[in-house]
Amino acid sequence: MTTGSGISIRNLSKSFGDTAVLTDISLEIAPGERVVVIGPSGTGKSTLLRCLNFLDRPDAGTLQLGDLSVDAKTASRAEILALRRRTSFVFQNYALFANKTARQNITQALIAVKGLSKADANRRADDILRETGLTARAEAYPAALSGGQQQRVGIGRAMALDADLMLFDEPTSALDPEWVGEVLDLMRRVAEKRQTMLIVTHEMQFAREIADRIVFMSEGRIIEQGPPAQLLENPQDPRTKAFLRRVS
Ligand code: ADP
Numbered sequence: 001m002t003t004g005s006g007i008s009i010r011n012l013s014k015s016f017g018d019t020a021v022l023t024d025i026s027l028e029i030a031p032g033e034r035v036v037v038i039g040p041s042g043t044g045k046s047t048l049l050r051c052l053n054f055l056d057r058p059d060a061g062t063l064q065l066g067d068l069s070v071d072a073k074t075a076s077r078a079e080i081l082a083l084r085r086r087t088s089f090v091f092q093n094y095a096l097f098a099n100k101t102a103r104q105n106i107t108q109a110l111i112a113v114k115g116l117s118k119a120d121a122n123r124r125a126d127d128i129l130r131e132t133g134l135t136a137r138a139e140a141y142p143a144a145l146s147g148g149q150q151q152r153v154g155i156g157r158a159m160a161l162d163a164d165l166m167l168f169d170e171p172t173s174a175l176d177p178e179w180v181g182e183v184l185d186l187m188r189r190v191a192e193k194r195q196t197m198l199i200v201t202h203e204m205q206f207a208r209e210i211a212d213r214i215v216f217m218s219e220g221r222i223i224e225q226g227p228p229a230q231l232l233e234n235p236q237d238p239r240t241k242a243f244l245r246r247v248s
């Protein structure tokens with residue numbers, strides 16, 4: 001069983017001013033597939049994720065998510081909203097509402113994005129709080145939570161949306177080392193549901209464990225990709241080899 005849809009990314013390009021940040025990215029992700037993106041910083045990994053829900057608008061290319069097809073050049077407001085409803089995003093810096101409790105950060109998304117009633121949103125939030133181990137912290141504000149707890153709220157909020165595709169942008173990079181393990185454990189549990197996931201991370205051991213495929217990017221292009229064992233142990237491109245030497 002899988003959770004979510006596949007996505008086809010075709011010929012995606014994005015520039016900021018004169019700087020090409022993504023060049024002709026094509027990537028197929030199957031339903032339930034867990035894909036990890038690695039690569040040097042400044043290479044366009046965040047921009048790629050942000051283009052997939054039009055937080056950054058791509059200049060060209062098409063996205064197909066389930067039966068929804070969106071062309072960057074002609075995308076309507078309605079198509080962009082539909083795309084956003086079908087994706088969820090976990091940010092490096094959690095991006096929680098500081099003036100809302102853990103529970104309210106989850107229910108707000110359910111009410112605003114999924115149109116749930118307050119009662120239904122609270123019921124769903126109870127399940128999510130339990131699943132993320134946050135029941136005892138439900139009424140706490142982000143400032144009173146540890147970094148690990150804050151990011152578990154961020155992941156819980158994304159889980160609650162039942163998105164076709166979950167996007168994670170370096171979800172453990174802002175954490176003190178002591179909190180990294182619990183956040184990776186929660187992501188493992190999400191991955192076990194065969195939820196379609198696209199994850200940018202520098203946690204190589206985690207990537208090796210949970211990824212069906214690892215994609216290496218450099219300077220706005222996909223350089224090579226393959227199953228973890230192949231990409232990590234037998235990289236073909238000199239840029240991949242150099243990067244892996246630096247991070248391992
Ligand atoms: P990565 O996530 O791989 O570190 P990013 O996608 O954040 O890379 O950035 C890729 C490049 O795009 C960098 O050179 C960055 O400075 C540039 N960039 C990202 N966002 C913007 C923006 N909103 N405006 C201008 N340049 C940007």
Ligand code: MG
Nearest residue numbers: 045046047170
């Ligand atoms: Mg980034």
